[in-house]
Amino acid sequence: MKICIISPNLSGCVSILDCGVTYLATYINERTAHRAAIWDYTFRRKDWKGYLKKKFAQDRPEVIGITFSTLYEGYVRESIDFIRTNLSRDIPIIVGGIHPTLKPKETAAIDGVDLVVLGDGEETLAETLDALEAGRSFQGIAGTVYRAKGGGLVENPKRPWIKDINALPFPNYDLWEDLDKYFYFLGQLWLIGTRGCPYNCTNCEELPLREAVPGCRYRVRDPKNYVQEIQFHYEKYKNIGLRMAHPFDPVFPLNREWTREFCSEYIKSGLHRQLPFSVFARGDTFFNQAQGVEFDEERLKWLAQAGCREIRIGIEAGSQRMRNAVHKKGVSDEQLRLSFRYLKKYGMLTIAYNMLGGPGETKAELKQTFRMNVELNPDKPIFFIYQQLTHDLSKMGLLGQDHQTASTVNPKSKKKGLVRNPRDQATIQFGEPLASAHYSKRWLMCFQGFCYSYFVGKRVLKLIFRQKHRFFINLVKYMRQGHKVGGNMKIVFAYFLGSCGDNLFS
Numbered sequence: 001m002k003i004c005i006i007s008p009n010l011s012g013c014v015s016i017l018d019c020g021v022t023y024l025a026t027y028i029n030e031r032t033a034h035r036a037a038i039w040d041y042t043f044r045r046k047d048w049k050g051y052l053k054k055k056f057a058q059d060r061p062e063v064i065g066i067t068f069s070t071l072y073e074g075y076v077r078e079s080i081d082f083i084r085t086n087l088s089r090d091i092p093i094i095v096g097g098i099h100p101t102l103k104p105k106e107t108a109a110i111d112g113v114d115l116v117v118l119g120d121g122e123e124t125l126a127e128t129l130d131a132l133e134a135g136r137s138f139q140g141i142a143g144t145v146y147r148a149k150g151g152g153l154v155e156n157p158k159r160p161w162i163k164d165i166n167a168l169p170f171p172n173y174d175l176w177e178d179l180d181k182y183f184y185f186l187g188q189l190w191l192i193g194t195r196g197c198p199y200n201c202t203n204c205e206e207l208p209l210r211e212a213v214p215g216c217r218y219r220v221r222d223p224k225n226y227v228q229e230i231q232f233h234y235e236k237y238k239n240i241g242l243r244m245a246h247p248f249d250p251v252f253p254l255n256r257e258w259t260r261e262f263c264s265e266y267i268k269s270g271l272h273r274q275l276p277f278s279v280f281a282r283g284d285t286f287f288n289q290a291q292g293v294e295f296d297e298e299r300l301k302w303l304a305q306a307g308c309r310e311i312r313i314g315i316e317a318g319s320q321r322m323r324n325a326v327h328k329k330g331v332s333d334e335q336l337r338l339s340f341r342y343l344k345k346y347g348m349l350t351i352a353y354n355m356l357g358g359p360g361e362t363k364a365e366l367k368q369t370f371r372m373n374v375e376l377n378p379d380k381p382i383f384f385i386y387q388q389l390t391h392d393l394s395k396m397g398l399l400g401q402d403h404q405t406a407s408t409v410n411p412k413s414k415k416k417g418l419v420r421n422p423r424d425q426a427t428i429q430f431g432e433p434l435a436s437a438h439y440s441k442r443w444l445m446c447f448q449g450f451c452y453s454y455f456v457g458k459r460v461l462k463l464i465f466r467q468k469h470r471f472f473i474n475l476v477k478y479m480r481q482g483h484k485v486g487g488n489m490k491i492v493f494a495y496f497l498g499s500c501g502d503n504l505f506s
Contacts, residue, residue, distance in 0.1 A: 001035075001063055001129050001132060001133045002037070002061050003035070003036050003037075003063040003094075003129060004055065004056075004059055005021050005039070005065040005066070006039045006065065006066045007040045007041065007067055008066060008075040008076055008079050009041050009072065009075070010041050010048060010075045010078075011071070011075075011427045012045065012492075013429075013488060013491050014042065014186070014482065014485070014491065014495060017173070017182050017186075019191070020067065020097070021038055021067050022173055023122065023192075024065075024121050024125060025172070026175070027168065028122075029175075030172075031122075031126065031169065034129045034133075037059055038175045039055050041075075042178065043485040044486070045486045046486040049086070052079070052082060052087065053086065056087045062132070063093075063132060064083060064093050066093065068095045068096065068099045068100050069099055070099045070389045071387070071427070076095065080110065080111075080112040080113065084112045093114050094113075094116075094117060095115075096116065096117035096125070098390070099390060100118065101209060101213065102390045103390060104116050104155070105145065108146060108147055108153050115138055115145075115146045117143060117144055118144065118158065118159070118212070119158070119160075119212075120159075120162045122162065123143075124142065124144060127141050128144065139154065139156070141156055142156055142158065143157075143159030159213070161195070161196070161213055161215040161217055162195075163216070163219070164219075166221050166222050170232055171192075173236075173237075174236075181485060185478075185481075185482070187243040187499050187500075188242070188245070188278070189233055189242055189245060189246065191230060191233070191245055191246065191247045192249065193221045193249050194218065194219060194220045194249040195218070195219045196216075198218045198251075198254070199282075199329075199330075202327055202328045202391070203355060205391070206250075208390070220255070223265055224261070226265075228269075230275070233245075234274065238274070242275070243275075243504060244275065244276050244278055244504060245278070247277060247278075247280075249279070251280060251282055252279035253286070253303060256288060259299055259303065262306070263303060264302075266307065267305065272305070273307070275307065276505070277309070278308070278310035278349075279311055281313055282313065283315070283329070283331035283332075283339050284332075284335045284339075286342070300342055300343070303346075304346040304348065309348065309349055310350070311343055312350075312352075312353065313340075313350065313353070314329070314354075315373065315376070316353065316354060317355060317361070318365065318367075318369035318370070318372030319361070320333060321365070322361055322365050326360060327358060333372070336376060337375070340377070349379045349380070350379050351379065351381070352373060353382050353384065354382065354384065355386045356433070356447065356451075357385055357434055357444045359434065362438045363439050366439075369383075369451075374454075380498050382494075383451045385429075385430055385432070385448060386433065429490075429491060429494070430448075430490070433445070456497065459497055462506075467502055467506075474501045478500045479492060479493065
């Protein structure tokens with residue numbers, strides 16, 4: 001059977017090269033008799049309906065799959081409605097991803113959805129396609145929820161997480177027809193060496209995912225296998241814009257021995273001279289109290305020698321109460337200070353992630369976040385609006401009298417420049433804040449703008465000083481291309497500062 005898997009990104013973000021979708025389609029193509037293609041809205045949002053019609057006529061799929069994240073719920077529903085109204089009332093529609101995994105019944109109840117896949121989708125989707133081809137029902141397919149002919153929901157037994165992720169084929173990014181555009185805007189390729197995360201931060205969905213699916217959620221690939229994959233992609237894409245590898249692992253250098261082995265293999269392969277890489281870490285990642293080391297400088301040295309040029313760390317909040325009592329990060333101010341100090345010592349570029357407007361956060365605490373970033377002085381600080389995602393804040397003990405969720409903007413606040421564009425509701429960078437007794441939503445949005453204005457202004461001046469007229473030439477070209485493909489221009493500008501030309505390594 002032929003399945004086409006939709007990446008329904010209509011947010012205007014130019015970086016949604018979905019690793020999970022790539023793994024899924026690659027597995028179907030390489031490990032089964034079925035065929036899979038990827039349909040991507042990212043650079044087609046000006047006429048995504050026309051794009052769907054064209055692809056449906058060209059590819060003639062027998063099944064449609066849709067990856068479903070909470071931020072894209074509106075886009076998923078729009079896609080299903082359009083397919084059922086304009087393309088086919090009968091074609092099976094399968095949805096999967098984090099949102100369906102955590103809310104399977106609600107997702108299966110969406111009109112037009114035939115099957116929901118929970119957890120890792122590779123094996124489950126393969127069995128589902130086998131059943132459809134043979135004319136069998138979905139009964140007994142582990143890891144699925146579906147609506148029976150009588151209208152009731154059927155929950156099959158849960159399928160454990162895949163144990164050995166080394167056994168999965170290397171993802172084939174050629175399946176993305178606009179890969180050249182991704183490389184133009186990013187210069188990077190997302191990669192996965194782990195699935196899951198061992199931490200319990202409340203702003204993330206890892207803990208509920210562990211509880212939703214049996215088996216071991218956090219799995220790590222063999223470092224040699226991981227390096228082999230990166231080399232495989234480098235040889236394929238080095239001449240079409242790949243300038244940096246970006247392992248998308250939540251805490252890449254968490255394990256000391258694993259980090260040493262990866263760096264050793266990366267150097268042996270010669271990639272350390274050819275392809276720099278960027279990784280995620282935590283403020284406490286390099287602290288190894290078990291071995292009596294206050295800061296594990298050697299681990300950072302290995303990364304630097306292997307060609308790591310950039311490390312991304314979640315500050316999250318300048319207030320230790322917010323960071324540790326609310327977000328449950330378990331990272332102290334001093335650990336952040338030491339980490340950034342050593343990162344600068346080894347010439348690492350730093351990206352700092354911050355969340356504004358978390359449950360119970362006050363104006364004074366928000367200002368602490370700004371001051372913490374001024375002190376740490378990251379190269380590329382990012383200030384997100386806190387996203388609730390699939391969390392039930394009341395069950396998490398995070399929803400008090402000073403906060404409430406809100407799905408609509410107060411009509412009185414709809415003044416130009418003060419309310420986010422509706423499309424920003426589905427970007428991780430922006431979106432409507434939680435309602436608060438401490439400040440208005442308008443105030444928080446303006447505070448986010450202030451934070452960006454301060455740090456973006458500093459970065460722009462620095463880049464202009466280094467690049468002179470080249471900065472403006474590159475800016476005009478980049479923004480023009482972003483507008484041409486229908487990008488969200490705020491996000492396009494952010495990626496210009498971080499990824500275009502010399503900016504990637506400056």
